[in-house]
Amino acid sequence: MQTFRASGILLHPTSLPGRFGIGDLGHESYKFVDFLQGAKQKLWHVLPLGPTGPQNSPYQSRSAFAGNPLLISPDILIEEGYLEKRDLLPIPKFSATQIHFPTVRSYKFRLFRRAFQGFKQTRPYFQFEKKHSKWLEPFAHYMALRTANRDVSWTTFDPDVKARAEEILFHKFLQYEFFRQWHQLKVRCVDRNILIMGDMPFYVEHDSADVWHSPRLFDLDKHGKSRSVGGVPPDYFAKDGQLWGNPTYRWDNLEKTKYAWWIERFQAIFELVDVLRLDHFRGFEKFWKVTASASTARRGVWSRGPGIKLFQAVHKRLGELSFIAENLGVITPEVEELRRRLRLPGMAVLQFAFGDNATHRPNNYVRELAAFTGTHDNDTTLGWWKYLNRSAQKTGRSQASIEVDRAKAYLQTDGHEMPWSFIQAVITSVANISMIPMQDILGLGSTARMNVPGRAEGNWRWRYSSKAITPALVDRLRRITEVSGR
Numbered sequence: 467m468q469t470f471r472a473s474g475i476l477l478h479p480t481s482l483p484g485r486f487g488i489g490d491l492g493h494e495s496y497k498f499v500d501f502l503q504g505a506k507q508k509l510w511h512v513l514p515l516g517p518t519g520p521q522n523s524p525y526q527s528r529s530a531f532a533g534n535p536l537l538i539s540p541d542i543l544i545e546e547g548y549l550e551k552r553d554l555l556p557i558p559k560f561s562a563t564q565i566h567f568p569t570v571r572s573y574k575f576r577l578f579r580r581a582f583q584g585f586k587q588t589r590p591y592f593q594f595e596k597k598h599s600k601w602l603e604p605f606a607h608y609m610a611l612r613t614a615n616r617d618v619s620w621t622t623f624d625p626d627v628k629a630r631a632e633e634i635l636f637h638k639f640l641q642y643e644f645f646r647q648w649h650q651l652k653v654r655c656v657d658r659n660i661l662i663m664g665d666m667p668f669y670v671e672h673d674s675a676d677v678w679h680s681p682r683l684f685d686l687d688k689h690g691k692s693r694s695v696g697g698v699p700p701d702y703f704a705k706d707g708q709l710w711g712n713p714t715y716r717w718d719n720l721e722k723t724k725y726a727w728w729i730e731r732f733q734a735i736f737e738l739v740d741v742l743r744l745d746h747f748r749g750f751e752k753f754w755k756v757t758a759s760a761s762t763a764r765r766g767v768w769s770r771g772p773g774i775k776l777f778q779a780v781h782k783r784l785g786e787l788s789f790i791a792e793n794l795g796v797i798t799p800e801v802e803e804l805r806r807r808l809r810l811p812g813m814a815v816l817q818f819a820f821g822d823n824a825t826h827r828p829n830n831y832v833r834e835l836a837a838f839t840g841t842h843d844n845d846t847t848l849g850w851w852k853y854l855n856r857s858a859q860k861t862g863r864s865q866a867s868i869e870v871d872r873a874k875a876y877l878q879t880d881g882h883e884m885p886w887s888f889i890q891a892v893i894t895s896v897a898n899i900s901m902i903p904m905q906d907i908l909g910l911g912s913t914a915r916m917n918v919p920g921r922a923e924g925n926w927r928w929r930y931s932s933k934a935i936t937p938a939l940v941d942r943l944r945r946i947t948e949v950s951g952r
Contacts (some may be wrong), residue, residue, distance in 0.1 A: 474509025483932035487560030492539030503658040505943040531601035533644035547582035600923035606637040608675035664739030668746035671714030695762035705764030747791035849912030
């Protein structure tokens, strides 16, 4: 990643079009890869791919290793002979632009149960099961126990209730299908010279197979409940900070194992992706530790992370890996020193460029950088711009009006087509990597926002329409990419 100059698009697969209410690894994903190639993009940035919990957040997963079954394509299950077309009927009337997760989950798992009836344990399946047994067995067992215990947290599992063998095999089948469909898609990406950029959350969800199976690696009490949880102090995104609720790590116990769990985690994810964004990179140096009973993240303490020792152990076992460090927010010189020692590119976000932090302005970029117009946590650029203008008009001369003036002056625009002004600024910048959320490519407003940090409900639902990608759009993105030498 030190010399690779490329641009790409941030789009989680759930946001792809399709008739099943949610994007999946079927034909629309292949069309999206073809779109990337046609527009001369070299990177597809996806969010974490794990099975999500009740809030549907990719950053709150039931497993750090497993894939999200909701991404399995029913159409490919038909092609593989697990389903017939009549099994799909009736298909609920899904929204083309918003995911209704309860309906999607209910419908798809009905299909998955039917597909499982025709599943036979073939040689490729046994090879998959053997290769991934270290995480697959406990994950499938944990999910089967959740079913048997009516989806309560593992800390309240009934010790007399056992997991059914058939249910364990069902969850192994889902993982087998997810990985098979994902690797087929990845072959398409290789054929089109597209690299997949993944995203690894720093923490894992408490109600997950990882914490259930390996409680000694996490800060838990004797009943399995979190003693401390992670988050960040008050910042740009949230005045009370962000209280994520994930258990913090027992780094002392992890070090005793020579960081085996983390090494296995990195090894697993690099089978799915080519480049990995390390979310909350600063946590490896120091992390914000909050008492589990706290209602906000305001009162916490910075606690020391593993530092370079973890990465040295990973490098010793796995060799060179392509990382990008998410170094946004409250970043100290120690965090930047760790990033420099590891020779990892950091991040810049153009939406942050017109306040008081000028490091996010393209004139301050360096080559070893991934420049984003915005991230999954930001509003869309159009939504951000409209909100900033409304705030400026309401309050007169204010911070909002200063940012509006700076943005217009810097980008030399009257504000018309601001998303494309942003796209041009990051793509033509010196940064080796430029990344554009699909919402900005399509010029969409706040209704297409992916996530509002600190808000528990209503996130992760956006999808784009299959008619949104036009030849003119492909040509416009291709031309600006080519002229920028990407």
